[in-house]
Amino acid sequence: MTNRRIDRFRRATLAASSLSLLACGAFACSSPQREYTVPRSLCDITVPPRLTEKLLVAGKELHVRLEDKTLNKSFQHCWVSVDGEEVLSVSREWHSGRDIPQVVALQSELDVGSLRGEDDFQYGERGAVKRVVCRHPRQEDWSLFVITQVRGSQEPTVSEIKRFTATYAKAVEKSKQCDR
Incomplete structure (x- = not known):
């Protein structure tokens, strides 16, 4: 019984992680990047x-x-x-x-x-x-x-x-x- 709970918890965690990665891909969750060169x-x-x-x-x-x-x-x-x-x-x-x-x-x-x-x-x-x-x-x-x-x-x-x-x-x- 304890193993089943652990398995469900792992699957739920994996599913939540996958959803957050998909959401960030669709909504650009990464921080903005500097694409220009800073002048001297x-x-x-x-x-x-x-x-x-x-x-x-x-x-x-x-x-x-x-x-x-x-x-x-x-x-x-x-x-x-x-x-x-x-x-x-x-x-x-x-x-x-x-x-x-x-x-x-x-x-x-x-x-x-x-x-x-x-x-x-x-x-x-x-x-x-x-x-x-x-x-x-x-x-x-x-x-x-x-x-x-x-x-x-x-x-x-x-x-x-x-x-x-x-x-x-x-x-x-x-x-x-x-x-x-």
Whole structure:
């Protein structure tokens, strides 16, 4: 009698497993995959793909677009989209006489109250702002800032956003934009 119960239990378990496999095949139960290659640079700034991928969503196609509204490299915005949805933006912006809270207030996706950090680097769950240290800025009262904004459904950790932004800012320090 005990053996019959065990046999019925095994058959029921096997049947349930088979049904769940069939259902997943029909309804795509597997987690979404990243089918694109994560770039080695974002808008001419080199950053390790392992840091960038933490801020991206799965999908088929990735597109990176540089926008410079001022045509003099004062406000460069790097837009990253996956399958047509903007999921990340990284901006490089020159500001005169502004500090981090003032720059944060200009960003639509960042909440000043949720950011933490020090005077030259603040970060939170949806982005970060970091002042870039330029050795030879052309004008004394101007500062260059890197602004990272996570715009998609991805949920990177604060430390991943912080690490990406710090690395990106370090690369901007070595770029021609820092010499404005």
